[in-house]
Amino acid sequence: MKLHILVVDDDAHIRELLRFILKKEGxxxxEAEDGIQATAVLERELVHLAVVDVMMPSKNGWQLCAEIRADYDIPVIMLTALGEFKDKEQAYLAGTDDYVVKPFEPEELLLRMKALLRRYRLVSSEQITLNKVRIDRRGYQIHLGEQTLVIPLKEFELLAYLASYPGKIFTREHLIQSVWGADYEGNGRTVDVHIKRLRERFSHCSDDFVITTLRGIGYKLEVAGE
Known part of the structure; x- marks a missing residue:
């Protein structure tokens, strides 16, 4: 099955360039000219990854990205001329997985896309492998070589969620909604406490993975060697 890539940009030349590059890769x-058109495409078509510009009429890329993150489980790459840190910060807070500044190298964009698609395929797997650590999502167990570890449910769910998207940055609010549920009345401190426990529990596994804090934003899990 061919993977479907949604290109959202009000610049027809960029859409034409990406159409040529992506079709050549199979x-x-x-395509969509703005966020409103993109929403319509997402509602009627199967999309595996979205490449989204920021500055668009009607609905900008940040708004579209936040909607995609709330309603769809697909990777998003922001492709924009805005290269300031504040722009990147706003994009990551909206939920983007990656950020590429125009002008861009087509080969680099393709590499980033392929890396994200590989990561997202892990989500549908019942087994998540982080080097020598294996997370069994069906059995709620973690295998460290010959050792099998059972940890509290919310710790397990938090670790499995982060591990499903290695390298992706999550805000505390996003993790609360995804792991504890939208009706949970706690706050981000709950996430901090569980992250602290996971780090202590897996402190000897730093050669396999680490959970990194992004000050003022949230957390991400990084797989060693990637």
Whole structure:
């Protein structure tokens, strides 16, 4: 099955360039001129990854990214001329997985896309492998070589969620909603406490993975060697 890539950009030349590059790589390309058109495409088509510009009429890329993150489980790459840190920060807070500044190298964009698609395929797997650590999502167990570890449910769910998207940055609010549920009345401190416990519990596994704090934003899990 061909993977479907949604390209959202009000610049027809960028869409034409990406259409040529992506079709050459064997992808099916869907296009939208702005966020409103993109929402309509997402509602009627199967999309595996979205490449989204920021500055667009009607609905900008930050708004679209936040909607995608709330309603769909697909990777998003921001492709924009805005290269300031504050722009990148706003994009990551909106939920983007990666950020590429125009002008860009097509080969680099393709590499980033392929890396994200590999990461997201882990989500559908019942087994998540982080080097020598294996997370069994069906059995709620963690295998460290010959050792099998059972940890409290919320710690397990938090670790499995982070491990499903290695390298992706999550805000505390996003983790609360995804792991504890939208009706949970606690706050981000709950996430901090569980992250602290996971770090202590797996402190001897730093050669396999680490959970990194991004000050003022949230957390991400990084797989050693990647």
């Amino acid at each position: 992808y099916q390309v869907l």
